[in-house]
Amino acid sequence: xxxxxxxxxxxxxxxxxxxxxxxxxxxxxxxxxxxxxxxxxxxxxxxxxxxxxxxxxxxxxxxxxxxxxxxxxxxxxxxxxxxxxxxxxxxxxxxxxxxxxxxxxxxxxxxxxx
Amino acid sequence: xxxxxxxxxxxxxxxxxxxxxxxxxxxxxxxxxxxxxxxxxxxxxxxxxxxxxxxxxxxxxxxxxxxxxxxxxxxxxxxxxxxxxxxxxxxxxxxxxxxxxxxxxxxxxxxx
Numbered sequence: 129x130x131x132x133x134x135x136x137x138x139x140x141x142x143x144x145x146x147x148x149x150x151x152x153x154x155x156x157x158x159x160x161x162x163x164x165x166x167x168x169x170x171x172x173x174x175x176x177x178x179x180x181x182x183x184x185x186x187x188x189x190x191x192x193x194x195x196x197x198x199x200x201x202x203x204x205x206x207x208x209x210x211x212x213x214x215x216x217x218x219x220x221x222x223x224x225x226x227x228x229x230x231x232x233x234x235x236x237x238x239x240x241x242x
Numbered sequence: 243x244x245x246x247x248x249x250x251x252x253x254x255x256x257x258x259x260x261x262x263x264x265x266x267x268x269x270x271x272x273x274x275x276x277x278x279x280x281x282x283x284x285x286x287x288x289x290x291x292x293x294x295x296x297x298x299x300x301x302x303x304x305x306x307x308x309x310x311x312x313x314x315x316x317x318x319x320x321x322x323x324x325x326x327x328x329x330x331x332x333x334x335x336x337x338x339x340x341x342x343x344x345x346x347x348x349x350x351x352x353x354x
């Protein structure tokens with residue numbers, strides 16, 4: 129099926145530093161998503177993005193989080209500053225024309241904040 | 243707030259036997275249901291999507307939806323050891339078509 133890529137696969141940083149997670153979505157997709165999964169817990173929605181704007185975000189999407197897709201390149205999630213509780217696997221997804229279309233997921237970025 | 247629960251937490255079946263997984267959801271206005279599976283350290287692979295009551299088959303995977311009972315199930319016909327993975331139920335619709343709400347997953351192990 130369609131492939132979503134995520135870079136890096138793993139990231140270890142010190143608390144308070146900034147981190148940027150990169151997502152290369154399916155080429156003709158227009159909707160982009162981030163989800164967060166803490167070890168042993170279910171995957172939870174963070175945010176979705178369409179036409180340069182955040183469409184919907186959850187309470188997990190703290191003020192320290194931001195998303196963008198400059199010039200149609202990577203879709204990024206930036207956390208600044210990071211906190212210990214941000215340690216999780218972050219999954220990117222994309223879908224095509226309609227909001228309810230199938231979301232295709234990347235393999236995740238494992239973030240560890242020390 | 244939508245709650246999605248999956249059962250069982252883990253399931254072991256023999257190769258070739260039917261595997262059945264269950265998912266209940268709390269928001270009766272949900273209209274979009276998907277089953278994904280996740281092999282370790284890989285992304286999610288969508289298996290079957292279902293939007294109305296009844297049955298939807300995609301190859302060896304069949305989803306059954308009963309919205310009145312707030313229940314959707316996945317049946318895997320003739321499972322193979324390569325089907326061993328975590329199976330995730332994802333629900334959307336109602337108040338938001340963008341957000342998927344996931345269950346915690348069922349760990350399926352298929353033994354030869």
